[in-house]
Amino acid sequence: MRLVQQYKHVIFFVGFLMVLQSCSNDKSQLLVRQWKLADIKQSSEVPAEMKDGIDKSVKALKDDMLLTYYADGTYSTQFHGEEIKGKWKLNMNSTTLTSKQDGGQPQEWDIKELTAKSFICETNLGKGIITYVWQSVK
Numbered sequence: 235m236r237l238v239q240q241y242k243h244v245i246f247f248v249g250f251l252m253v254l255q256s257c258s259n260d261k262s263q264l265l266v267r268q269w270k271l272a273d274i275k276q277s278s279e280v281p282a283e284m285k286d287g288i289d290k291s292v293k294a295l296k297d298d299m300l301l302t303y304y305a306d307g308t309y310s311t312q313f314h315g316e317e318i319k320g321k322w323k324l325n326m327n328s329t330t331l332t333s334k335q336d337g338g339q340p341q342e343w344d345i346k347e348l349t350a351k352s353f354i355c356e357t358n359l360g361k362g363i364i365t366y367v368w369q370s371v372k
Contacts, residue, residue, distance in 0.1 A: 260324065260326075260328055261324065261328035261345075261348050262305075262324050262328070263305075264348050264349060264350055264353075265303045265322075265324065265331070265348060265353065266303050266304060266305045267302070267303065267350075267370055267371070267372055268300055268301070268302045268370070268371040268372065269300065269301045269302070269303075269353055269368035269369065269370060269371065270296075270299070270300055270301075270368065270369050270370075270371050271295050271296050271299040271300075271301070271366065271367075271368055272296065272367045272368060272369045273292075273296065273365075273366075273367040274292050274295065274296075274364065274365070274366055274367070275364070275365040275367070276362055276363075276364055276365075277362040277363040277364070277365075278361055278362030294314075295313070298312075298313055298314055299311065299312070299313045300312045300313075300371065301368065303322060307321050307322060307323060308320070308321055308322070309321070309322050309333065318335055318336075319335070319336050320333055320334050320335040320336050320338065321333070321334050321336075322334075324345075328345065328348065329344065329345055330342055330343065330344060330345065331343040331345055331355060341357065342357065343355040343356065343357050343366075344356050344357070346365070350370060351369065351370045352367070352368070352369060352370070353367075353368040353369075353370075354366070354367050354368070355368075
């Protein structure tokens, strides 16, 4: 009994950590799959003279871009026969995705929705927010 009283703060701390872990909102298992780009939305208005070019680029991306997240914390993006690789991680609440292309700078993405079928994220690229809508390939 005396030993239990002596270590009760340790027991409490371990129990607290177990509760925290069980309450965490880790959605990494939902991200680990292959995604096809369904849509791109911009918060800022596209200048009229650029609209056709942007629309064609978005269509090409939607037609051919695949993004695959792997359980080991790596990802690959395929587009027009090219492949880009990098690493990814989610924050503790699974609200922010940080990705870093091999040889590139880290990029943060705010996760707006993440289910087994849909992944919506957005980032601020300086001239407004860009929202990417992905659909699971499986």
